[in-house]
Amino acid sequence: DVQLTQSPSSLSASVGDRVTITCRASQVIGNYLVWFQQKPGKAPKSLIYSASSLQSGVPLRFSGSGSGTHFTLTIDSLQPEDFATYYCQQYNIYPPTFGQGTRLEIK
Amino acid sequence: EVQLVESGGGSVQPGGSLRLSCVGSGFSFDRYGIHWVRQAPGKGLEYVGNIGINEGNRFYANSVKGRFTISRDNAKNTVYLQMGSLRVEDMAVYYCARDFKDGTFDYWGQGTLVTVSS
Numbered sequence A: 001d002v003q004l005t006q007s008p009s010s011l012s013a014s015v016g017d018r019v020t021i022t023c024r025a026s027q028v029i030g031n032y033l034v035w036f037q038q039k040p041g042k043a044p045k046s047l048i049y050s051a052s053s054l055q056s057g058v059p060l061r062f063s064g065s066g067s068g069t070h071f072t073l074t075i076d077s078l079q080p081e082d083f084a085t086y087y088c089q090q091y092n093i094y095p096p097t098f099g100q101g102t103r104l105e106i107k
Numbered sequence B: 001e002v003q004l005v006e007s008g009g010g011s012v013q014p015g016g017s018l019r020l021s022c023v024g025s026g027f028s029f030d031r032y033g034i035h036w037v038r039q040a041p042g043k044g045l046e047y048v049g050n051i052g053i054n055e056g057n058r059f060y061a062n063s064v065k066g067r068f069t070i071s072r073d074n075a076k077n078t079v080y081l082q083m084g085s086l087r088v089e090d091m092a093v094y095y096c097a098r099d100f101k102d103g104t105f106d107y108w109g110q111g112t113l114v115t116v117s118s
Helices: none
Strands: A004-007 A010-013 A019-025 A033-038 A045-049 A062-067 A070-075 A085-090 A102-106 B003-007 B010-012 B018-025 B034-039 B045-051 B058-060 B068-073 B078-083 B092-100 B104-108 B112-116
Touching (some): A019 A033, A033 A062, A045 B104, A070 A085, B034 B068, B034 B104, B045 B078, B045 B092, B058 B068, B078 B092
Parallel strands (some): A010 A102
Antiparallel strands (some): A004 A019, A019 A070, A033 A085, A085 A102, B003 B018, B034 B045, B092 B104
8 A cells, every 4th residue: 555654743833824744655656646634523625636736615825736756735824724634645546545644733 | 515424323342233324415426436434533544445436346445345345326325334343443433425536535424433342
């Protein structure tokens, strides 16, 4: 299975900050990568697909980049509603696999 | 509005069985594959398996292969996850999700909790 390693595992930031989360794959996955946001007690929500395409309705402060084995999720000007856990997920090779998650907390 | 609603969760003893249902609405259900993803309490997301448009197209994670079966009834807009020989480590919130781009997910249900305990 493709292993996805996210860094950092947790992150403290303030409203208005710019943050970047990294996801590294154990093998090449092209651009078949998605970023999800999950809030406590809720289902994950897709933010970015194909590594850099914004899902409909997702604010423009979210962006994704990367290909191959190295990917990033950037959030510009953090808003209070952005504090959540973020997961990357690859869909190039079955089974689909997830990173371990990055918890974004308010500083 | 696209909606997926899971049901059937509950408490079961190790070795027991349970069937989860996922009912879809607001889209052409028979044109989409459906996935199951689970999340153990306080843990990350784990892929369970999926069923394609054709019922013959199914995939299972190694952790559940031979114990879980996914099926669908398009007349009822429903996908089922039949879980058998349940283990403590199967305890989780189970989500169904609509396929997007053959391997990821655009819409998710709210999840249903399965507790496995003696």
